[in-house]
Amino acid sequence: MTESVLPTTRRDLLTLIGKVGGGAALYQAMTVMGHAAESQFTGPPGLSGAKRGASVLVLGAGLAGMLAAYELTKAGYKAQILETQNRAGGRNMTLRGGDVVTELGSVQKVGFAPGNYINPGPWRIPHHHRTVLHYCKELGVQLEPYIQNNTNAFVHRKSAFGGKAQRYRDVVTDWKGHVSELLGKALNAGALDQAVTGEDKAKLLEAMRSWGVLDKNMAYVKSEKLGEQRGWQRPPGGGVNGEPIPNDPFSLSDTLDSKIWETLGFFAEHVMQPSMFQPRGGMDHIGKAFQARVGKQIRYGTRVTKIAQDDRGVTASWTDAKTGAVGETKADWMVCTIPATVLGQIEIQVSGAKKAAIKALPYGNSVKIGLEMNRRFWETEDAIYGGSSFTDQAIGLISYPSHGAFSDGPAVLLGAYPFGVGAYILAGMTPEKRIQAALDQGSVFHPKHYKSEFRSGVSLAWSRMPWILGCCATWTEESRAAHYQNLVSLDGRIVLAGEHCSYYGCWQEGALLSSLDAITRLHQRASAAQG
Template identity: 30%
Template sequence: MSAWKDLPAQTRREFLRRVTILAGGTAASSALPALAAVANNVPQLHVVIIGAGLAGLCAAYELERSGHRVTILEADAKHVGGRTRTFRFSDGLYGEAGAMRIPTRHDITRRYIREFGLPLRKFVLSNPQAYYFLRGERQRIADAARLSRLYALRDDERGKSPDDLWSDSVVKALKSLSEPEKKDLTADTLATDKVRAYDQQSLQQLCEAAGLSDEAIELLAVTQGAETLLSSAATEHLREELLEVWTQGFDEIVGGTDRLASAFAARLRSKPRLGCEVVRMSQRSDIRRTAAVYRQRGTEQRVEGDFLLCTVPCPVLTRIVVEPELPGPKQRAIRQLNYDSSTKVLVVTKRRFWETDDGIFGGGTFADLPTGTTYYPSDNAEARDPRVSRGPGVLLASYSWGQAARRLASLPHQERVTSVLLHLSRVHPQLREPDIVRESASWSWDNHPYSGGAFAWFMPGQHSSLHRHIIAPAGRIYFAGEHASLTHTWMQGALESGLRAVREMLVAAQA
């Protein structure tokens, strides 16, 4: 018998409780070791997982590795991976409808990518040869300081690049924080007055408090791809700046981001059950059991387990009946948590004119047009093979967020493409050439019935008022997904939340 089993039950429970508390307040890199600390000596559990996105797949993978049983119910009849979704075109070309890049700092994501043997290559985020298209003028990013002539800036703002303006506002605010205050940005519950104050501010208000003029804020926001995020919580942007999300480089999965979800699914003994839309979750505390009722091919079925893990986004969760009802604060958090919108329009062109004519190998063009940001493929960024440049390529012609995304999403697919090409041809006249576009695809996460939005993104005050309720379990029902993390929008957030939920369920099983 192990020394662990020799401990009194009360001592075991207290140890597990402390491990969970400590793990919840540390960096993401501690998530897997923290899980390992509680994985042993837990009686076999049966966990019903709702949703086969990355959070659900990761949780299932780790539960099975620890000897537990899982049942995964996925509403989509043809897809696993949630908001990782790759479009496949002819000639082996592909593009991403969802997640498309992995920050260097996202250690958990990279840990699984290495474990599964998936190849990576550099994702080029910024390229000085790409363009800004602002107020009707096209300008190379390398000449960003010249943009100030297009705006009615104050004398002290003229000649500054967008990066300078970001440093004068967001970076300056971050530097004003003490080390405990910086740590507070990544805490589930905010403990410092200064960070709580920033949580009540929007990005717009932070920039105004830093002394930026309205014209400078517009220049900063458009060139950072953040114009639709000006009303969101300042703490979202301070946290990403603290964690160096945008400054330490990115990679992409060769062959498509959906390979990560496929790798998880391939290693599961219990494969996701597709086309199973959960309509009801229930639990009984007297017998420590949970149940999910789902519809499959027009009939309702029921599956029971020791725990339920719900990983669906909040817009979808609002459609599921929960018995008994969730606590009032959790219901409010699910209803109110802000989700941003995202629409992508991709085109396959018969030649990579941005490489042959403009010398752009990877990176993005930022515009105040309805197109938002345009991203160029990174697959030829290092080799710069002229044979590849003369051949077809996938251009992410439009990546838009917020109101701009919703406006595009309101159009049928072909009208989206026509509108995007009309505007983007002002930046790249080559798009007016006959038959330059061979194929196209578009995607709106708002319009997807099992997403209802692109990603969670706090509005002012939501970190303080909602986050702790979003992540809290309700009896034997646990919750995960990028919305149940502080790493919103990223695959890392989904994985972090899945690991956290597994750890908490294993702790609860020992109680």
């Protein structure tokens, strides 16, 4: 029993950061240890030599689509984009005062004060998302630090501490102390069952298996699940070679010899927050930067109804959302970034295997709620500057703005960001009831001011956005094995791209990596065809 539990001691802070701070915080911690999953990005594709007059039709003006058009245009292709919305950027979006959110069954107008905003889609950029960072620099998007992990924020569970929220720092310290004590007792006694009750032993074994990423035999061995926390020999990417290869774990003796706890303790100090970034003034500045380069190539309000191809080219049939007019756009090649949830409803001329892959890929849901408060009481009363407080209620967490610290006047915090059950609970409510639920549940962190300082709010449920019907793709190991390569394959003259075509799902990095992979393979096929 002791041998099964002992290896978990090298995983404690990594797993804890992953559970409390999210996947991006875990990547940061693994980077400190030298095992983080870096991006496969090594630089722009450097495509050249396109056949004179060669054309590419891109479906979707999200980041993947606009990047494809941007790089293909530089390579000499004539690229055009069809976009169903009247805006570019896809999930890369920011809501400000005066904006309108149109969901299935509801319309909201944002009432934030000038300068305030909420990012309902992506909201942070890890330091190792090199593709996003490269294009931000190339396109002139100004970035600022994003505070990912704040040990002065709160954690809350309904069944713990009488339902009262506690400082993250305090709970973490106690957790490490108690587990260390239990482990010490187990080592001294020779068996865990001499230190805990039978019921607690079962709970502890379950916790250790998850905490230490152990296999069904309680052994710490190389696995894909371990790679998600420990890092990769080949990191996740987009396209054909996107599947990651996990690293081999070090021995216990080597890990103990490294005294890694000293480095982890250094990065856990208040002044050593993980390196994260956000565009100054809102995430949509990335989408706007791409739009500034390819905007003239976008046809907005164009709903694709049919996709066909033959030996000579591709054809997209469409309906104009405003006038109802129908039309067709032809090109030599196609990059399709339409989300699988919508693409599965469109007639498309590809192989049966690719159609099956498209229809087999469900999307998870998420909800974000922006709450504008009259003042920054979390700073003045609780000394919280950025970071997030976590709860097991439906809202999942609240996150404090990383910009504008110490400023007067109204400010916006993220009042909810759940996945899973919590997301569907909130999505099933009216926008007004979502706001009320966010205020009720968020009050556990700031009971004196949360409701009294509330000014205005807006919510967005991704499952109710008609142009995507979900937040992001939810692959399983089984579905990837059966369908992933068919989804990303170049089928005749058509290739798909987007976060759903990557191993970096739900991140902008995945969308961009898959786009670069797709257009590189398309260019290779086109070059071979003309030769």
